[in-house]
Amino acid sequence: MITIGKLAGLTSVSNDTLRYYEAEGLISPAGKSPAGYRLYDPDSARRIHFIKHAQQCGFTLAEIRDLLDVRSSDKACCGDVRTRAIEKKLQIESKIRAMKAMSKALDQLISECANEKRPVEECTIIAALERANGSKRVQ
Amino acid sequence: MFYSPGCAACEDRQAELRSAAQEAVKDLEWLDVNVIDNMDTAVELGVITLPSIVIDGEVVFTSLPTRAQLCKALTVRSGARK
Numbered sequence: 001m002i003t004i005g006k007l008a009g010l011t012s013v014s015n016d017t018l019r020y021y022e023a024e025g026l027i028s029p030a031g032k033s034p035a036g037y038r039l040y041d042p043d044s045a046r047r048i049h050f051i052k053h054a055q056q057c058g059f060t061l062a063e064i065r066d067l068l069d070v071r072s073s074d075k076a077c078c079g080d081v082r083t084r085a086i087e088k089k090l091q092i093e094s095k096i097r098a099m100k101a102m103s104k105a106l107d108q109l110i111s112e113c114a115n116e117k118r119p120v121e122e123c124t125i126i127a128a129l130e131r132a133n134g135s136k137r138v139q
Numbered sequence: 140m141f142y143s144p145g146c147a148a149c150e151d152r153q154a155e156l157r158s159a160a161q162e163a164v165k166d167l168e169w170l171d172v173n174v175i176d177n178m179d180t181a182v183e184l185g186v187i188t189l190p191s192i193v194i195d196g197e198v199v200f201t202s203l204p205t206r207a208q209l210c211k212a213l214t215v216r217s218g219a220r221k
Binding site (some may be wrong): 077078079080082083086087089090091093094097 | 143145146147174175178179181182183185186187188189
């Protein structure tokens with residue numbers, strides 16, 4: 001059994017983050033020391049590495065909790081995990097598409113504002129944004 | 140219907156839902172779309188969960204419907220087009 005500090009050292013995650021993972025139901029201590037400190041079994045480090053890798057792939061903590069449940073389920077198969085990974089990719093691709101559209105809209109605003117020395121009340125970007133708000137209100 | 144290969148739930152119900160749909164609407168064109176091979180199309184249509192059923196370009200079901208739910212959705216749209 002290892003203390004929270006030792007687990008933090010092994011996984012390069014802060015004590016606060018470990019407590020947060022615990023509050024979110026991602027990890028739980030195996031017990032407590034006589035002095036009342038949390039004690040974790042060594043497999044917790046593996047679980048935390050799993051959480052970190054999943055976060056790097058864009059999974060939220062709720063989704064990671066679901067993945068961890070699948071990981072420990074006897075009935076689950078690789079296809080269940082694969083479907084979740086594909087769904088995450090769909091979400092990421094959708095966000096990329098939305099962000100590209102935002103970037104394109106900004107490109108247009110930037111190119112329309114050719115004279116940066118004009119006073120701010122004549123700023124074409126601000127005018128365009130105000131027009132955009134106005135048209136949205138009408139809808 | 141957008142699905143991922145290896146999705147046991149999709150495979151179990153795909154044929155059943157396809158035949159229900161074809162019975163409900165005459166001349167219906169049903170496509171089973173492997174999302175891995177059609178990622179761009181899926182993203183364009185707004186598919187983010189699997190399996191999803193898209194009817195006339197609109198995501199209508201984000202999980203597998205019952206036969207009755209699917210038939211109702213199809214007949215409502217089919218009726219609206221007439």
